[in-house]
Amino acid sequence: MTARGLTPSLLLQLLVVAGAAGARWRGQGTTPHLQSIILGRCAEYDALVNPDPRGRNCTAIWEAFKVVLVKDPCSVLPSDYDRFIDLSRHSIPRDKSLFWENNHLLVTSYSENGLRFLPLCSVLYGRIGDFLSWCRQENASGLDYQSCPTSEDCENNAVDSFWKRASMQYARESSGVISVMLNGSEPSGAYPVKGFFADFEIPYLQKDKITRIEIWVMHEIGKPKVESCGEGTVKILEERLKKMGFQYSCINDHLPVKLLKCVDHSTHPDCVLNSAAASREIPPLWAEHGASHIVPFLVALASAVHM
Amino acid sequence: MANHRCGSVSEEEPCCDISKKTKICLCVFFGLLVAVIIAVPVGILMWRHPLQEWKGKGTTAHFYEILLGRCYTYTQIVRPELGHKDCQKIGKAFTTAFLSKDPCSSTEQDYQPLLELTAQTVPCNKTLFWSKSSQLAHDYTRVQGDLFTLEDTLLGYMADGLKWCGDPRSSEMNYQSCPDWREDCSNNSFSVFWNAVSKRFAEDACGVVHVVLNGSISNTFDERSTFGRVEVFNLRPEKVHQLQAWVMHDVGGVHSDSCSSSSVNNLKRILKERSIAFSCQNNYGPIRLLQCVKNPEPSSCR
Numbered sequence: 001m002t003a004r005g006l007t008p009s010l011l012l013q014l015l016v017v018a019g020a021a022g023a024r025w026r027g028q029g030t031t032p033h034l035q036s037i038i039l040g041r042c043a044e045y046d047a048l049v050n051p052d053p054r055g056r057n058c059t060a061i062w063e064a065f066k067v068v069l070v071k072d073p074c075s076v077l078p079s080d081y082d083r084f085i086d087l088s089r090h091s092i093p094r095d096k097s098l099f100w101e102n103n104h105l106l107v108t109s110y111s112e113n114g115l116r117f118l119p120l121c122s123v124l125y126g127r128i129g130d131f132l133s134w135c136r137q138e139n140a141s142g143l144d145y146q147s148c149p150t151s152e153d154c155e156n157n158a159v160d161s162f163w164k165r166a167s168m169q170y171a172r173e174s175s176g177v178i179s180v181m182l183n184g185s186e187p188s189g190a191y192p193v194k195g196f197f198a199d200f201e202i203p204y205l206q207k208d209k210i211t212r213i214e215i216w217v218m219h220e221i222g223k224p225k226v227e228s229c230g231e232g233t234v235k236i237l238e239e240r241l242k243k244m245g246f247q248y249s250c251i252n253d254h255l256p257v258k259l260l261k262c263v264d265h266s267t268h269p270d271c272v273l274n275s276a277a278a279s280r281e282i283p284p285l286w287a288e289h290g291a292s293h294i295v296p297f298l299v300a301l302a303s304a305v306h307m
Numbered sequence: 308m309a310n311h312r313c314g315s316v317s318e319e320e321p322c323c324d325i326s327k328k329t330k331i332c333l334c335v336f337f338g339l340l341v342a343v344i345i346a347v348p349v350g351i352l353m354w355r356h357p358l359q360e361w362k363g364k365g366t367t368a369h370f371y372e373i374l375l376g377r378c379y380t381y382t383q384i385v386r387p388e389l390g391h392k393d394c395q396k397i398g399k400a401f402t403t404a405f406l407s408k409d410p411c412s413s414t415e416q417d418y419q420p421l422l423e424l425t426a427q428t429v430p431c432n433k434t435l436f437w438s439k440s441s442q443l444a445h446d447y448t449r450v451q452g453d454l455f456t457l458e459d460t461l462l463g464y465m466a467d468g469l470k471w472c473g474d475p476r477s478s479e480m481n482y483q484s485c486p487d488w489r490e491d492c493s494n495n496s497f498s499v500f501w502n503a504v505s506k507r508f509a510e511d512a513c514g515v516v517h518v519v520l521n522g523s524i525s526n527t528f529d530e531r532s533t534f535g536r537v538e539v540f541n542l543r544p545e546k547v548h549q550l551q552a553w554v555m556h557d558v559g560g561v562h563s564d565s566c567s568s569s570s571v572n573n574l575k576r577i578l579k580e581r582s583i584a585f586s587c588q589n590n591y592g593p594i595r596l597l598q599c600v601k602n603p604e605p606s607s608c609r
Contacts, residue, residue: 033379033394040376043369048468058372109450110600131384259600259608263450266592273595273608 023147025073027159028133030143038062038128042088045124049114050090056124061087065128068161069143073135074154078165085169088125092118094176101190101197102183103218110181110260117179120170129162164200171204178205178213181257182234185220189233202240212247216254221265228252358474361410363487366480367469374398377465389427389461397424401465402480404496410472410485411492413499415506422507425462429455431514438534439521443555446597447519454517457508466504472496505533509541515549516542519594522554522565528574539577549584553591558598559605565589 023029031037042058064084068076098117100107107119114122121130135148135158149157180197182190192198217234219225227234229250241248262271367373378394400421405413435454437444448454457463472485472495486495518534520527529535542550552574554565565571566587575585599608 032383032390036372036375036394037379037383038376039372040374040379043372044376047368047373058369109446112446116601255603256600259596259603260450263447263593263596266596271596273592273599 024138024144025135025147025149025153027148027150027153027157029145029147030134031132032145034132034134034143035062037132038065041128042124045127049127050124052090057087061128068158069134069136070141071136071158073138073144073149073158074156076135076156076158076161078161078168081162081165085125085165088128089169089173090124092123092170092173092175097170097174097176098179098181099171099197099201100181101192101195102186103181106218106257106261107181110257120166123170125166125169129159129166132159134158163196167196167200168204171201172206174205175209177211180213180215181254182215182217182237183220184217184225184227184234184252185223187226190217190227191233191237193233193236202244205246207245210246212249213241215248215250216257217250217252218257218261219253221261221268221270358477358479358481358483359410361472361481361484361486362490363485364470365482365484366471368482370469370471370480371398371402373469374401374465378461381461381464385464386461392424392461397421397465400424404500405471406473406480407475407478408473408496409475410481410496411494413494413496415499415503417496418500418503421462422503425460425465427461429460429508429511432516433514434508434512434516436509436516436518436534436538437520438518438529438532439524439526440519440555443594443597444519447594450597451593457505460508462504463508466500470497501533502537505537506541509538510543512542513546515551516547517551517553520552520554520565520571522556522568522589523560526570527554527565527568528570530573535574539574540581542581542583544582547583549586550578552585552587553594554587554589555594555598556590558595558602558608 039058039062042056042061046052046056046058061084064087065081067083068080071080096118098107098111098119100119104121108121111117111119111122120126133148135144136142137144148159151157151160184190215229215234215237217227217229219228226232229252230238234250238248238250262268265271375394375398378392378397382389382392382394404417404421408417430453433454435444435448435456437456444456445458448456448459458467470485472481473479474481485497486492488495488498539550552566552571554571556565566589571587575587578585599605602608
């Protein structure tokens with residue numbers, strides 16, 4: 001899972017800001033109004049998405065999160081978020097976990113806001129951090145709104161440590177059938193051998209709670225299939241899971257997800273449905289204005305038959 | 308030395324062994340005590356239950372925090388081109404529209420300052436209306452990021468799914484209950500808001516606009532829906548030259564041609580009278596694919 005899930009417009013902003021200001025770090029600066037966004041997301045989760053009968057204390061959750069904002073931007077460890085995770089964690093329903101690499105937006109669309117699946121970005125702690133960026137200034141106490149360190153700048157940066165800690169928690173609390181969505185059109189390989197899934201999720205999966213693991217290797221419509229099940233890095237993943245003793249299966253272009261990808265390419269040959277083809281073949285009689293032609297025809301036919 | 312403060316105590320009547328002064332103090336003290344005993348519960352009752360009781364659900368818990376959080380998320384992350392918007396001001400304008408007011412006498416004027424602060428240009432040909440098809444329409448704009456339903460605009464995004472109302476005798480939001488449109492009153496702060504924003508959304512639309520309709524119900528085009536009552540009548544014919552309807556049927560359900568149904572023809576007639584062209588398509592491909600994502604089994608999805 002990419003740490004910040006940058007949309008194209010965010011990426012552009014990042015380039016503009018970083019380029020213009022001669023920024024210290026490579027990553028996007030702290031999101032403005034961070035506190036309001038986080039409090040709002042927590043409140044919304046509690047009021048509308050998944051209310052906690054014991055009642056969540058969003059102020060306490062924010063206070064727990066805040067502790068990393070006073071630390072040196074390259075000295076934030078995953079364990080610094082322990083208290084935050086403790087206050088915001090909640091159980092994940094069986095069979096609903098969805099892990100992924102290199103398809104953040106597709107996962108968000110497919111999981112339907114947690115209705116169909118509950119990926120990390122749909123559990124409270126994941127929701128709180130989704131698309132946000134934060135770090136303290138290097139030599140001062142305030143937040144740095146210009147830029148924040150990425151893993152290329154330093155390993156123990158606030159955002160990466162957050163996602164490492166969140167990923168570990170998410171993996172630990174997952175149970176039943178585990179689904180994994182990989183991008184088989186990604187040039188560097190569908191399964192990043194060094195990545196959040198590989199390093200902070202797989203090692204924390206609880207074997208005794210998991211029945212099996214289902215891998216979906218999705219390919220971009222109309223783009224080359226770099227890897228499929230049993231190939232390249234996917235093969236590495238399969239072997240790793242086998243060695244760990246997990247039951248697993250792999251599907252290329254899992255149909256429901258493929259249909260979702262097709263929404264943007266509905267006329268592509270890979271995407272044409274039988275029903276779509278059928279409706280195009282329906283004679284013009286049934287088109288919007290067609291009925292007005294068939295009635296006189298039938299009347300004429302009927303009277304001809306009666307003669 | 309005679310003192311008649313505590314009633315007519317004749318000097319001749321002996322009472323206990325306390326002095327007159329002590330008696331006076333005691334009388335005053337007990338008098339005050341009685342007054343307090345009566346006044347406090349009444350005060351508490353009046354203070355704690357001043358709010359009117361309605362038949363609908365109350366204001367959403369943490370309404371203001373959610374509102375602000377959504378405003379910032381939208382203006383900083385979803386549509387960063389609106390990053391200049393002042394969410395504090397917007398939040399204040401929102402609550403000012405209904406706090407301390409009778410929730411059954413809401414008017415569009417109440418929401419004018421809020422509407423002005425949240426003005427937003429939706430590009431031409433990108434407006435998507437919906438009626439009885441909320442889930443599907445929003446699934447579609449989630450994937451097709453350049454299309455806008457009302458709930459994809461700043462104000463719609465902020466208010467979606469929330470409930471709110473105030474009370475004339477309090478400066479607080481009423482978390483207990485809010486007026487129900489049918490059982491209490493139709494000019495309630497919630498309904499008036501959605502009518503006002505829907506009207507503006509339609510007024511701002513330009514080019515070719517679309518609507519997702521539900522072909523699996525009998526009243527595919529419902530004249531009493533917000534789309535039928537408000538949006539259709541506020542499209543500007545000088546800006547909108549065509550409305551295209553996508554009538555979607557449930558997957559695996561009976562395939563009927565709703566484009567030529569009487570309710571859709573009614574829509575066509577209304578638009579014709581307003582000089583807006585109309586076209587219709589049954590089971591528009593991309594949205595059909597979305598339906599199949601939820602239900603890939605039927606043969607029509609293979």
